[in-house]
Amino acid sequence: MEPSAETIDQKYPPPPPETPAERKGRMVALFVMPFLIVTMMYAVYMSTMHSPQPSNMPVAVVGTGAQVEKFADQLRSTSKDALDVRVVDDAAQVEELIAQEQIAGAIEPPTSGDVAKIYQASAGGASQASVVSGLLGPAAIAEGWEPEKVELAPLPEGDGTGTMVLFAAMGMMLAGYVPLSSMLSGTPNLLRARKFLPIALGWSVLTSSIIWFILGPVVGAVDGHYPLFLGVGTLAVMAIAVSQLLFTKIMGPFAVLLGMLLWVVFGVPSSGLAMAIDTMPGFFGWLHGVLPLPAAGEALRSVIYFGGEGVWGHVRTLALWLVIPLVLVVLKDRRSDEPIVAGPAYTAPDAPLAALPGGPVASYRRRLFGVAAFPLGIMVTVVTLMSLSMHKPDLKDLPVAVVGPQASAFVDGIEPKLGDYVDLRIVDSADEAEELIKEQEIAAAYVLPVAQGQAPELLTAGGAGASQKMTAVQMFSPIAQESGTPLEVKDVAALTDNDTGGSNSLYVGMSWIMAGFLFFAVMRGGAPDLTRTRQLLPLVAGWSVGISVWLWFLFDVLIGAVNGHALALIGVGAFTVFAVAWTSAVLIRLWGLGALVPVMIVVMLAGVPASGGGLSIYMVPELFRWLSDVLPLPAAVDIARSLVYFDGTGIGGNLLVIGAWGLVGLALNVLVVDRWLNRDGAKPHAPLGPKYMPEKRDKKSSQEDELVEQPA
Numbered sequence: 001m002e003p004s005a006e007t008i009d010q011k012y013p014p015p016p017p018e019t020p021a022e023r024k025g026r027m028v029a030l031f032v033m034p035f036l037i038v039t040m041m042y043a044v045y046m047s048t049m050h051s052p053q054p055s056n057m058p059v060a061v062v063g064t065g066a067q068v069e070k071f072a073d074q075l076r077s078t079s080k081d082a083l084d085v086r087v088v089d090d091a092a093q094v095e096e097l098i099a100q101e102q103i104a105g106a107i108e109p110p111t112s113g114d115v116a117k118i119y120q121a122s123a124g125g126a127s128q129a130s131v132v133s134g135l136l137g138p139a140a141i142a143e144g145w146e147p148e149k150v151e152l153a154p155l156p157e158g159d160g161t162g163t164m165v166l167f168a169a170m171g172m173m174l175a176g177y178v179p180l181s182s183m184l185s186g187t188p189n190l191l192r193a194r195k196f197l198p199i200a201l202g203w204s205v206l207t208s209s210i211i212w213f214i215l216g217p218v219v220g221a222v223d224g225h226y227p228l229f230l231g232v233g234t235l236a237v238m239a240i241a242v243s244q245l246l247f248t249k250i251m252g253p254f255a256v257l258l259g260m261l262l263w264v265v266f267g268v269p270s271s272g273l274a275m276a277i278d279t280m281p282g283f284f285g286w287l288h289g290v291l292p293l294p295a296a297g298e299a300l301r302s303v304i305y306f307g308g309e310g311v312w313g314h315v316r317t318l319a320l321w322l323v324i325p326l327v328l329v330v331l332k333d334r335r336s337d338e339p340i341v342a343g344p345a346y347t348a349p350d351a352p353l354a355a356l357p358g359g360p361v362a363s364y365r366r367r368l369f370g371v372a373a374f375p376l377g378i379m380v381t382v383v384t385l386m387s388l389s390m391h392k393p394d395l396k397d398l399p400v401a402v403v404g405p406q407a408s409a410f411v412d413g414i415e416p417k418l419g420d421y422v423d424l425r426i427v428d429s430a431d432e433a434e435e436l437i438k439e440q441e442i443a444a445a446y447v448l449p450v451a452q453g454q455a456p457e458l459l460t461a462g463g464a465g466a467s468q469k470m471t472a473v474q475m476f477s478p479i480a481q482e483s484g485t486p487l488e489v490k491d492v493a494a495l496t497d498n499d500t501g502g503s504n505s506l507y508v509g510m511s512w513i514m515a516g517f518l519f520f521a522v523m524r525g526g527a528p529d530l531t532r533t534r535q536l537l538p539l540v541a542g543w544s545v546g547i548s549v550w551l552w553f554l555f556d557v558l559i560g561a562v563n564g565h566a567l568a569l570i571g572v573g574a575f576t577v578f579a580v581a582w583t584s585a586v587l588i589r590l591w592g593l594g595a596l597v598p599v600m601i602v603v604m605l606a607g608v609p610a611s612g613g614g615l616s617i618y619m620v621p622e623l624f625r626w627l628s629d630v631l632p633l634p635a636a637v638d639i640a641r642s643l644v645y646f647d648g649t650g651i652g653g654n655l656l657v658i659g660a661w662g663l664v665g666l667a668l669n670v671l672v673v674d675r676w677l678n679r680d681g682a683k684p685h686a687p688l689g690p691k692y693m694p695e696k697r698d699k700k701s702s703q704e705d706e707l708v709e710q711p712a
Helices: 005-011 020-049 066-079 091-099 126-142 164-186 193-218 226-265 267-271 282-288 292-306 311-335 364-390 407-421 430-438 466-482 504-526 533-558 566-605 607-611 622-627 632-645 651-677 699-709
Strands: 057-062 083-088 105-108 115-120 146-151 398-403 422-427 444-447 457-460 488-491
Touching (some): 020 504, 057 126, 066 083, 091 105, 091 115, 226 267, 226 311, 267 282, 398 407, 457 466, 504 632
Parallel strands (some): 057 083, 057 105, 398 444
């Protein structure tokens, strides 16, 4: 039998009414929190990844003698600061150094003939291998040599992009830090070290096992290695959990900001698991040896692909993140048993607390379920969707036009060879093909020569996606060589110097989407008393405009990644943030923060592979190709891309998609959600206080106490 509300109020008196100043402070904090999260995430991602440039990437020249030394000196001189060149004796030494992460690749000048071998290891990072071949290949060609790639550590079929270890490490970070904010608000009694540690150990074993199960049996990105995932995962999740516990004891609810910054925002670019670490700013190269996300990912990669070379160094990093914070947590617990600053003042299991912030008072059992199910749902969703859509690029039906008098015969002859990889069509002229490329109806066009000795030409657009352009060039270069002439490539919408990877539009779109759903997540947790759409409407409108202006200023003026189109980007950004906010509000206002998981799937996570912002849309499972026409993130990414590279072509349809989501969301909030939240018998939200705030004592009082305590 549950105690009555009157009994609970007697045992746990509710907080006094909120003063106008306190309410104003609370509302300001609710704007500051999403502002800081969105800013720090996309400021770091955009600034580090919009134009990665190699700096002192360690490579080797293989061989002995004066000619080898001369070539090494030339490579140092021509590469300037891009390469750090050393000379090694033989290929066996190269393989050892690559496994130890001492070098990224190597080139072996020919001792006879004209073939130069370029050694690389895709398992050490597909991005790194691409940079190595991109720098050493032209150096070989400049010497009159024919470059030949030698793959020392190939990626398995199930992990074609080499991102399996990244998704595994990200899952471990999420499993470690996400539960702490829910535990602080719902089960603060579990945040003493003696109770927290056994729970954290069991949680670490469970989540590590789930991550392996997703990436192994479900997705097929890794074969076996369960003991490895269990060991590294348990250590990594425990280290993050204990470190986040320490931050929470010091910073209270604001520890989530520090945790997100260290574990994810700094962790991804410093990991070397997505982009080559030698292409990141130097600060992130230092963080690579310090932070737990790089350590967890590198430990997995070391054992799976390189026979365990260097694994114990990464394990030591994780162990330090566990042991040092654990000692500090224990010392803090021994020094004081007071509640956490700005956390609930009532911490007993029967205290009137919500399962998740902003919800109604829940039983202790329901709160235990909530603090476990919410982070587990986020972790499983992120790891599953990202790995399932991106672990194994599978090109299918890439739309390519063929232009020329002999186009029909060419298509009949080449189509059986290319199979399902391409969807060939015939167009009348190169101008028509170029227009179709700008409208993103086709990915490329192969223009046949009309005169003897003329080279065929491939029209494509880097602005539509770097991977898509590269795929088209790699596919049609051998076809052109069969005719005895090299392929000429014309980029009708070339990537700018500050968007060399073509990912800027993805980060712009994601920042708008995140600003939309995160605003209502924070409002649901911190202002559940706002139950009418008319109360929220001016807040959402102000937030949408303000954050869009700030994001444009951040990306354009401060970082320099997106140039021009200020009014268009601000206007579309505000429109997108506003629409996504009301779309997300339907579920978040109805079901609380637990609904954040399905909201994130719909408006963000499923949209990443469907946007073509990373992998080409023609390389992901077909489901995501259909979703690209209906989800808000692909529409937002396409607008940002079209404004910069295609003169705004096609943004009308994308605006309709975003507008439809927003209109339906706003209508449901007015007609359904408002009525449900304000119905007779609706459970009120749990009290927003009292919060524990230790009383400050002035210096004079402390000195007087000391005098009284001194013996006469």
